[in-house]
Every structure is written in structure tokens, then in C-alpha cells.
Amino acid sequence: MIERVIEGILFRSRWILAPFxxxxxxxxxxxxxxxxxxxxxxxxxxxxxxxxxxxxxxxxLVDLTLTCNLVVIVIFSGYENFVSKIDPNGHPDWPDWMTRVDFTGLKQKLLASIVAISAIQLLKAFMNLDKGTMSENTLMWLVIIHVVFVGSSLVLAWSDSLSNNKH
Incomplete structure (x- = not known):
């Protein structure tokens, strides 16, 4: 009885995520x-x-668009995975991916978006080199951060691949 009450409370607590x-x-x-x-x-x-x-x-403009795309992915995938199923019936233009992204797919999409945003920031920094608004130290850190994002996404894809091969 107590276990069922606790489980019920824990299950319903997922709705705390909805305001986020x-x-x-x-x-x-x-x-x-x-x-x-x-x-x-x-x-x-x-x-x-x-x-x-x-x-x-x-x-x-592309950077802001990619960031907004990233937020949409987090909203729909997070809500669908952690709060409640979304019923796409009655929505003729509903994108197919919105009800099929699992947690692994969400991680991959997030990292891909972050890498793309990081690449745009790095490209903007390279294009501003001739204006003298960016120090070499700052540029070095932008490159390092971008490489870390790329490396992280490759390691995540590799570990997901290993995990999928075991199942």
C-alpha cells in the first residue's frame, strides 16, 4: 500500500517538468x-x-535559428520522453520525428546542434580576425571548445553504437 502511494507520487511528479x-x-x-x-x-x-x-x-541569423531548432528538439523530445505522450492525430503537418525520438536520438540531435552552433561561432571568430576584435587566446579557446564538442559527439555516437550492438 505504502509502496503504491510512493510510486504514484513519483510517477505524477514528472509533471513538475511541464513548466520548464x-x-x-x-x-x-x-x-x-x-x-x-x-x-x-x-x-x-x-x-x-x-x-x-x-x-x-x-x-x-543561422546561429539563432539553429539555437531555436535545438530548443524545439528539447521541448518535444523531453516532453514526450519524460512527461506525457503527445497525440499527433489531427495535425496534418506533424513532423514524423517528434514522436519517434528516444533519449539516445535526443542526445545525438542535441550534440549535433551544439557542434553546428559552435562551428558557426568559430567561423564568425575567424572572419573577425582581420578586424582585431578577437585575441589569439580567445580564438584558441574557441577552437579547443569546438574540438571538445566534436570529440564528445563522436564518443557519444561510438558508445551508443556499442550499446546498440550488444542488444
């Missing part, structure tokens, strides 16, 4: 605001911008 996912939706709205701000700044300064400035502006 709603908070991430609010975070996406903030990203949308920042995206709009960056887009407006990009468009208003496009005429006088150099080719490098245009590329950096586009990279900033």
Missing part, C-alpha cells in the same frame, strides 16, 4: 525577438556592408 518546457517556449519568443532585431539591423545596414559583414550577418 513552457519556459523554453518563452525562451523561443525571446530568441524570435532577438532574431527580428538582428534581421532588422542586417537589412538596414546591408547597403553599406562589406561582403564579410553580410556573411557574418547571415551567420548570426
Amino acid at each position: 518546457y513552457v519556459g523554453l517556449v518563452v525562451g523561443m519568443l525571446v530568441l524570435l525577438f532577438k532574431f527580428g532585431h538582428e534581421l532588422l539591423h542586417f537589412v538596414l545596414h546591408a547597403v553599406a556592408a562589406t561582403e564579410s559583414d553580410i556573411i557574418l550577418g547571415i551567420l548570426a
Whole structure:
């Protein structure tokens, strides 16, 4: 009897996560605001911008988009895996992956997004080298961090592969 009550409480406690996912939706709205701000700044300064400035502006927009994609993956996959199943019926444009991403797939998608975001940050830093706004030390740390992200994703993929081969 006591065990069933405790298990019931633990099972229902997963709903504590729901406000976190709603908070991430609010975070996406903030990203949308920042995206709009960056887009407006990009468009208003496009005429006088150099080719490098245009590329950096586009990279900033891509970076914000990838970050928002990452948040969507976390919201849907996390909610589906840890809180409750989402019923895709009645949604004709429902992406197939949203109800099929398991925890391993979630980790891989997260790391892939983080590596892509890190690569964009590194590319932006390389493009700013001629402007003198980035020190060599900062650039070195950006490269090291990116290599760590790439290495981590490779190790995760390898360990998941080993785990899948055992099953």
C-alpha cells in the first residue's frame, strides 16, 4: 500500500517538468525577438556592408535559428520522453520525428546542434580576425571548445553504437 502511494507520487511528479518546457517556449519568443532585431539591423545596414559583414550577418541569423531548432528538439523530445505522450492525430503537418525520438536520438540531435552552433561561432571568430576584435587566446579557446564538442559527439555516437550492438 505504502509502496503504491510512493510510486504514484513519483510517477505524477514528472509533471513538475511541464513548466520548464513552457519556459523554453518563452525562451523561443525571446530568441524570435532577438532574431527580428538582428534581421532588422542586417537589412538596414546591408547597403553599406562589406561582403564579410553580410556573411557574418547571415551567420548570426543561422546561429539563432539553429539555437531555436535545438530548443524545439528539447521541448518535444523531453516532453514526450519524460512527461506525457503527445497525440499527433489531427495535425496534418506533424513532423514524423517528434514522436519517434528516444533519449539516445535526443542526445545525438542535441550534440549535433551544439557542434553546428559552435562551428558557426568559430567561423564568425575567424572572419573577425582581420578586424582585431578577437585575441589569439580567445580564438584558441574557441577552437579547443569546438574540438571538445566534436570529440564528445563522436564518443557519444561510438558508445551508443556499442550499446546498440550488444542488444
